[in-house]
Amino acid sequence: MMKRRDFMQLSGLGLGAMLLPASAVKGYAVTPERLMEPGADVAFKKRMADIALNTTRSKGATYADVRIGRYLNQFLFTREDRVQSITNTESYGVGIRVIANGTWGFSATSDVTPEGIARCAETAVAIAKANSKLQTEPVVLAPQKGVGEVSWKTPLTKNAFEVPVKEKIDLLMKVNGEAMKNGAGFVTSNLFFVNEQKYFASTDGSYIDQDIHRIWPTFTVTAIDKAAGKFKTRDAISSPMGMGYEYLDGLASEKISGPNGLVGYRNSYDMVEDATLAAKQAKEKLTAKSVQPGKYDLVLDPNHLGLTIHESVGHPLELDRVLGYEANYAGTSFATLDKWESKSFNYGSKLVNIVADKTQPHTLGTVGFDDEGVPCKEWDLIKDGILVNYQAIRDQASILGAKESHGCCYADSWDSVQFQRMPNVSLAPGTEKRSVMDMIKGVDKGIYIIGRGSYSIDQQRYNFQFGGQLFYEIKNGEIVNMLDDVAYQSNTQEFWNSCAQLCDQDDYRTFGSFFDGKGQPSQVSAVSHGSATTRFNGVNVINTGRKI
Amino acid sequence: MAILTQEEAKKIIDKVLSYSKADEMSVGLSGSRTGNIRYARNTVSTSGETNNLSLAVTAVFGKRSGTATINEFDDASLEKTVRRAEEIAQLAPENPEYMPMLGPQKYLETKTYAESTAKINPEFRAQAAFDSIDPCKKKNLTAAGYLEDTTGFSSFGNSKGLFGYNKATSVDFSITVRTADGLGSGYAIRDVNDVAKLSTKAATEIAMQKALASSKAQALEPGKYTVILEPTAAVDLLENMMRSMDARNADEGRSFLSKRGGETRLGEKLFDERVTIYSDPTNPDIPGSPYAGGGGGRFGGGGGDGRPQEKVVWIENGVVKNMYFSRYWAEKKGVKAVPPPSGFIMAGGTQSLADLIKSTERGILVTRFWYIRAVDPQTLLYTGLTRDGTFFIENGQIKYPVKNFRFNESPVIMLNNLEAMGKPERSGGNLIPPLKIRDFTFTSLSDAV
Numbered sequence: 001m002m003k004r005r006d007f008m009q010l011s012g013l014g015l016g017a018m019l020l021p022a023s024a025v026k027g028y029a030v031t032p033e034r035l036m037e038p039g040a041d042v043a044f045k046k047r048m049a050d051i052a053l054n055t056t057r058s059k060g061a062t063y064a065d066v067r068i069g070r071y072l073n074q075f076l077f078t079r080e081d082r083v084q085s086i087t088n089t090e091s092y093g094v095g096i097r098v099i100a101n102g103t104w105g106f107s108a109t110s111d112v113t114p115e116g117i118a119r120c121a122e123t124a125v126a127i128a129k130a131n132s133k134l135q136t137e138p139v140v141l142a143p144q145k146g147v148g149e150v151s152w153k154t155p156l157t158k159n160a161f162e163v164p165v166k167e168k169i170d171l172l173m174k175v176n177g178e179a180m181k182n183g184a185g186f187v188t189s190n191l192f193f194v195n196e197q198k199y200f201a202s203t204d205g206s207y208i209d210q211d212i213h214r215i216w217p218t219f220t221v222t223a224i225d226k227a228a229g230k231f232k233t234r235d236a237i238s239s240p241m242g243m244g245y246e247y248l249d250g251l252a253s254e255k256i257s258g259p260n261g262l263v264g265y266r267n268s269y270d271m272v273e274d275a276t277l278a279a280k281q282a283k284e285k286l287t288a289k290s291v292q293p294g295k296y297d298l299v300l301d302p303n304h305l306g307l308t309i310h311e312s313v314g315h316p317l318e319l320d321r322v323l324g325y326e327a328n329y330a331g332t333s334f335a336t337l338d339k340w341e342s343k344s345f346n347y348g349s350k351l352v353n354i355v356a357d358k359t360q361p362h363t364l365g366t367v368g369f370d371d372e373g374v375p376c377k378e379w380d381l382i383k384d385g386i387l388v389n390y391q392a393i394r395d396q397a398s399i400l401g402a403k404e405s406h407g408c409c410y411a412d413s414w415d416s417v418q419f420q421r422m423p424n425v426s427l428a429p430g431t432e433k434r435s436v437m438d439m440i441k442g443v444d445k446g447i448y449i450i451g452r453g454s455y456s457i458d459q460q461r462y463n464f465q466f467g468g469q470l471f472y473e474i475k476n477g478e479i480v481n482m483l484d485d486v487a488y489q490s491n492t493q494e495f496w497n498s499c500a501q502l503c504d505q506d507d508y509r510t511f512g513s514f515f516d517g518k519g520q521p522s523q524v525s526a527v528s529h530g531s532a533t534t535r536f537n538g539v540n541v542i543n544t545g546r547k548i
Numbered sequence: 549m550a551i552l553t554q555e556e557a558k559k560i561i562d563k564v565l566s567y568s569k570a571d572e573m574s575v576g577l578s579g580s581r582t583g584n585i586r587y588a589r590n591t592v593s594t595s596g597e598t599n600n601l602s603l604a605v606t607a608v609f610g611k612r613s614g615t616a617t618i619n620e621f622d623d624a625s626l627e628k629t630v631r632r633a634e635e636i637a638q639l640a641p642e643n644p645e646y647m648p649m650l651g652p653q654k655y656l657e658t659k660t661y662a663e664s665t666a667k668i669n670p671e672f673r674a675q676a677a678f679d680s681i682d683p684c685k686k687k688n689l690t691a692a693g694y695l696e697d698t699t700g701f702s703s704f705g706n707s708k709g710l711f712g713y714n715k716a717t718s719v720d721f722s723i724t725v726r727t728a729d730g731l732g733s734g735y736a737i738r739d740v741n742d743v744a745k746l747s748t749k750a751a752t753e754i755a756m757q758k759a760l761a762s763s764k765a766q767a768l769e770p771g772k773y774t775v776i777l778e779p780t781a782a783v784d785l786l787e788n789m790m791r792s793m794d795a796r797n798a799d800e801g802r803s804f805l806s807k808r809g810g811e812t813r814l815g816e817k818l819f820d821e822r823v824t825i826y827s828d829p830t831n832p833d834i835p836g837s838p839y840a841g842g843g844g845g846r847f848g849g850g851g852g853d854g855r856p857q858e859k860v861v862w863i864e865n866g867v868v869k870n871m872y873f874s875r876y877w878a879e880k881k882g883v884k885a886v887p888p889p890s891g892f893i894m895a896g897g898t899q900s901l902a903d904l905i906k907s908t909e910r911g912i913l914v915t916r917f918w919y920i921r922a923v924d925p926q927t928l929l930y931t932g933l934t935r936d937g938t939f940f941i942e943n944g945q946i947k948y949p950v951k952n953f954r955f956n957e958s959p960v961i962m963l964n965n966l967e968a969m970g971k972p973e974r975s976g977g978n979l980i981p982p983l984k985i986r987d988f989t990f991t992s993l994s995d996a997v
Contacts, residue, residue, distance in 0.1 A: 028602070028616075028617040028618065028619070029604065029615045029616050029617045029636075030616070030632075031616075031632060031635060031636055031639075032639075082641075082643065082644055082645070083640075083641040083643070084643070086640065086641075104594070106594070106596060107596075108598075110619070127595070127596070130670065130674075131592055131595060134591060134592045134674065134677070134678070135591060135592075136590065136591045137589070137591060165639075169641065185800070185801070185802075186800060186802065222802055224800070224801040224802060226801045226806075226809065226810035227808065227809060227810070228808060229801070229806060229807045229808030229809065229810075230926065231801055231802040231806070231925075231926060233925075323589070324588055324589050324690065324692065324726070325588045325589065325593060325692075326588070326692075327588055327690070327692035327724050327726060328588065328692035328693055328694055328722055328723065328724040329694070329722075331918075331996070332726075332730075334995070334996070415598065417594055417596070454921050454922060454923045454931065455921060456919045456920070456921040456931045456932055456933070456954075457919060458918065458919065458933045458935070458952060458954075458994040458996035459918055459919070459933075459935055459996050460995070460996035460997065461996075462994050462995045462996050463933065463952075463954055463992060463993070463994035463995070463996065465923075465931050465954060465956075465991075465992075467923060485924075487923060487931070487956075489954065489991065489992050491995070520584070520586050520694040520696075521584060521696065540992075542956065542991060544923045544924055544929055544956065545924070545927075546924065546927040546929050546958055546961065547927070548804060548818075548927045548928070548958060548960040548961060
């Protein structure tokens with residue numbers, strides 16, 4: 001979560017209401033061709049890293065890590081029949097983190113030369129020593145064996161930067177055209193491509209070269225009834241992915257047919273089809289029935305539930321929040337250590353199994369190693385409804401009595417200091433065979449919710465309110481009509497204990513957050529949340545309609 | 549190095565412009581030094597300092613434009629960047645909304661720079677953190693805080709003779725104090741241009757007082773209450789509303805300022821007649837950038853096209869007087885292209901917060917809102933929660949702390965339910981009075997502290 005102040009409104013790019021975190025557009029503007037050029041070779045990076053490690057050791061550091069990073073972005077923005085902007089950026093530099101006198105120190109430079117790196121390494125040690133005067137809790141680092149010289153690359157078949165810009169614009173123009181043809185008054189569509197080329201080395205003896213790719217296609221369709229003075233929007237139900245351009249292939253085999261002509265997308269997205277549906281649905285929303293407030297059984301689509309998982313499970317189980325390190329900004333957590341220690345805290349019903357991982361294919365959190373050289377893995381957060389673990393990094397593992405880090409350390413740039421960030425946090429699907437239609441059949445009074453809408457949760461993650469993109473009223477096992485003005489309010493523990501039924505693996509899809517914000521100064525990270533469609537009983541629904 | 553004088557900046561910009569082969573060219577040159585210190589659990593967790601100096605060149609051919617940036621300033625690098633911008637421009641699609649660049653403009657003088665802030669060093673930041681942590685430690689309270697200071701300049705010029713330069717400093721400080729048992733939490737936030745006006749100790753003392761006073765809160769039923777919003781609580785809802793006053797969205801029928809039949813609410817009375825909101829970059833309490841998009845602005849961006857910032861009345865006696873425009877949309881509508889402001893001022897009264905409390909028979913004092921998100925852009929309905937000290941008022945006195953509430957409310961409805969206003973205070977680069985509002989809608993309770 002971020003304060004508005006941390007966002008830059010890219011109105012210079014003509015983006016209207018589109019807000020991006022300021023830190024998401026770091027770097028220098030370059031040509032699209034530059035994004036295809038290789039960065040420095042591994043041998044050079046190893047040489048530079050060794051200069052940093054040797055310098056920090058000679059200055060008295062007991063631990064050091066170096067990240068030589070090249071961060072490439074390409075963002076495309078369009079509205080209706082025109083391109084608003086195409087942004088290509090490159091950012092390159094080195095961040096050096098050390099422990100001296102039991103205290104962290106960090107320094108970064110864009111001067112990736114032997115002299116620049118040596119100076120930067122000295123500064124990092126000097127900062128650690130200066131800060132150690134105010135230190136009351138010396139750093140205890142979980143052991144991590146060096147992994148030697150290794151590499152990892154996001155598995156992909158089409159590097160998005162190698163796809164011509166014209167092809168991307170043609171796609172967005174087609175998306176916009178179909179939306180307009182099908183009843184949209186306005187449409188904006190965007191493509192985001194990110195490539196992190198990261199080289200990590202530490203005094204543990206690790207030299208890790210990684211090439212990480214992410215993609216996010218999205219749009220917003222607006223339907224207008226000027227006579228009635230009303231407007232409604234419908235956002236894309238795509239998911240940002242840890243994939244290449246192949247995510248946009250729109251493979252039929254990755255589509256899931258839902259009720260009322262709805263389509264869900266697994267690991268392949270049909271942007272034109274979704275925009276066509278969106279325009280029709282946005283129009284339908286203009287005259288949809290306003291919801292009667294009360295208790296409903298909710299049937300939540302993975303493209304909606306992902307954000308609820310993110311806010312009500314992902315964030316409260318970040319160990320730095322639990323310990324108070326984020327108290328002045330994001331907040332602390334209700335999921336305190338005593339609840340975990342009791343081994344009996346009912347976070348949710350017995351059906352609720354929530355897994356943290358940085359290994360699931362195609363997801364945003366998946367990498368080979370985290371930003372402190374820890375190999376990535378999978379672990380349970382909630383097992384059969386019981387809270388069993390948190391998300392930790394090397395300097396937190398000892399607090400949990402753990403012998404190794406969970407591998408959750410990340411920095412959004414070479415010049416940002418790495419800290420604990422959320423891994424993928426996903427709800428395991430049901431083991432019994434069940435489709436969405438099967439689930440809806442069993443609901444007497446309910447609402448089927450699709451897509452990411454308005455969301456808000458308190459600073460300890462008890463009370464939340466979520467909206468969505470599409471709402472359908474369920475009566476006696478059938479969808480009867482579209483609804484509007486729907487938001488549900490609940491309490492995290494109560495909500496997850498009302499989890500009553502899960503669809504199976506065939507319905508499992510991921511949702512993602514491309515620019516999740518945390519920390520001061522704020523950093524972004526990208527994370528996925530998987531689930532199958534899931535039913536929650538007796539949740540409080542409010543009506544958000546007002547007159548002004 | 550990061551802070552250039554006007555003469556130094558102009559020299560570089562003029563040199564870059566001399567390399568241009570484009571129809572139009574603009575150059576932006578800005579630099580800053582930003583330092584910060586962060587602490588939690590009564591100890592410093594991170595601190596750092598970043599220097600930045602960068603130049604952006606935008607080249608235009610017809611309606612095609614391209615931008616390239618660089619942080620090296622030798623002649624060869626500058627010329628290479630110009631060529632790169634031109635190359636990108638020639639490959640770019642035409643922008644049918646492209647507006648020719650502005651010629652020379654007159655800018656107001658604004659006092660955005662303070663030498664005391666420019667002099668901040670790591671020792672100063674460590675002392676500021678110590679002044680905040682130490683009183684908490686002594687009272688067995690836990691401090692988590694963040695201080696960030698920026699000293700910077702922005703300058704720009706173009707091939708039509710436009711030139712602008714401004715220096716600015718800013719300091720943002722926030723502090724959360726929690727009781728050892730985790731049952732009380734208090735907060736204070738300050739933003740200044742001149743660090744001489746900031747005492748981290750004084751701000752921390754307010755947060756400490758709120759932490760202690762908010763401990764062991766009682767539950768009240770959610771519902772409609774008279775509330776007194778401290779400026780820190782009111783500012784986010786008002787900022788969200790001000791940010792939604794874009795004329796194009798209103799004309800296109802997708803704004804709270806759009807109405808039935810396709811017209812906008814410009815000229816309509818939409819709020820209580822005591823509501824007047826304006827912006828003025830020369831206001832000494834919240835000096836703003838003299839031009840749109842020149843940095844230092846809390847609204848970000850703003851077009852960045854060098855339009856002068858002037859005094860603008862947005863809402864007067866409850867009537868919508870102005871909306872902001874892009875240059876393209878203003879030309880299309882044949883009106884003045886008023887840019888969005890860098891901060892705004894809500895006219896208030898003379899009463900203190902204590903006076904407002906004294907005059908309240910039954911109500912809730914809200915010191916801060918948190919996690920505010922739009923629910924319905926049509927009505928500007930927002931949801932969010934109270935945080936870090938919420939109190940029940942009865943017969944003109946604060947009686948006891950209450951549990952946090954979730955609200956669902958629109959600033960438009962809120963400013964129609966206005967009961968009273970106090971003396972405006974600076975908050976997030978704006979001047980906001982404490983507001984007393986009737987029938988504010990709380991929809992549920994939160995256990996969060």
